[in-house]
Each structure stands twice: as structure tokens, then as C-alpha cells.
Amino acid sequence: MKQTYHGSCHCKAVTFEADIDLDAGTAKCNCTFCWKQRMWNAGQLGPADFRLLTGADALADYGKSGEWGETHQHFCRTCGIATHGHGRIEAMGGEPFVSVHLAALDDLPVETLVAAPVHYMDGLHDAWDKTPAETRHL
Template identity: 80%
Template sequence: MKKTYHGSCHCKAVTFEADIDLDLGTGKCNCTFCWKQRMWNAGHLAPGDFRLLSGDGKLADYGKSGDWGEGHHRFCSVCGIATHGHGHIEAMGGDFVTVHLAALDDLLVDDLVSAPLVYMDGLHDDWQHPPAETRHL
């Protein structure tokens, strides 16, 4: 069941809300970007399930594209905290938004740890299968 969560960067320059159904799962990826951030995301949301409330002018963007599609990692240019990402990966259903679960201000720890967790092998652009090793994620 979808619930509206509220999130922000550390300095509160960027705030947002997102409609997330944790029962659909959370995800961790082994690509070098996600691994270096120890990123743990809410699954791929429809773009309409994410609303930026403040800080559009404070958001920085790190984008990447390739044969697999394109993605943008968004973070606050003031405090550096990553809040969300968006892009298009055809193999994962097209347009998407992801939310960094650590940026949610009202997510209960019990709800987080009880949500299903899926691992993705983004390092090899094999989004439908988990990587061989996940302990470091």
C-alpha cells in the first residue's frame, strides 16, 4: 500500500514527498556509483509519485547514459546529500524516479528493515539479476 513519505537533504535546502509502497520492495545496486554511496533506494517509482517541494535551484545533477539507458543522480549542492534520481531504462520499464531511503525524514526503521530487498547487478547492466556477491552492499 502506498504511503506518502517526506524527505530532505541534511541542510533542508531540498525537500520532497514521494508516494512509496515499501511492500513492492527496496533495492541495492552494485554499480560503482551506488556502491560508493552504499545507496539503498525505494523501488522504481512512476514520475508522478515524486514531488519536489523546494530546492530545485539547489539540486546538482550527475548524469550518465549508455546503451542501457540514462540516469540522473540528484544531490544538494549545499550539503552534498543525495536525495533521489530519475531517468529512463527500457529494461526496467522506462521512465522512473528512485528515492534514497536515507533521505526520508519519516521512515520508521522497522518499516525499512521489514521491506523486501532486491539486489541489482548494475555493474554489468544486468538489472533483472542479482550480482554474485551482495555482502558489501
């Protein structure tokens, strides 16, 4: 069941709320961007499930695109903390999605986080719908 969580960057310039069903799963990817950030995201949310409350002007955008689709990662220009991303990935249906960095959620109990299922994606090889051979480091 979806629950509304609240999140922010470190300096609180960027704040948001998101309706997330953690029982539906979380995601970890082995692409170089996700690996370098040790990113752990809420599963793919619909755009209506995410609401940026403050800080649109404080956000920077790092985007990447290819035959597989496109992604944009957003982070605070002041403190550098990544908060969320959006995009579309053809291997996952090509529908627009929003992803929320779970570490940016301010009111997510640790017990709830560690109980959530994790889905692994092989973004390193643009095989987003496949599980990488090695996941222990993610």
C-alpha cells in the same frame, strides 16, 4: 500499499514527498556509483509519485547514459546529500522512473525500513534485471 513519505537533504534546502509502497520492495545496486554511496533506494516509482517541494535551484545533477538507458542522480549543492534520481533502463522496461534514497526520508521508521524486501541489481555489468553473484556488501 502506498504511503506518502517526506524527505530532505541534510541542510533542508531540498525537500520532497513521495508515494512509496515499501512492501513492493527496495533496491540496492552494485554499480560503482551506488556502491560508493551505499545507496538504498525505494523501488522504481512513477514520476507522478515524486514531488519536489523546495530546492530545485539547490540541486546538482550527475547523469550517465549508454545503450542500457540513462540515469540522473540529484544531490544538494550545499550539503552534498543525495536525495533522489530519475531515468529509464531498457532491461527494466525502458519506462521513466524516479528513485528515492531511503536515507533521505525524514519520517521512515527504522522498523518499516528493515522489514521491506530488497531487490538487488547488477548495475556493475549493466545487467539491471539480474542479481549480482555477491550482495552481502550492499
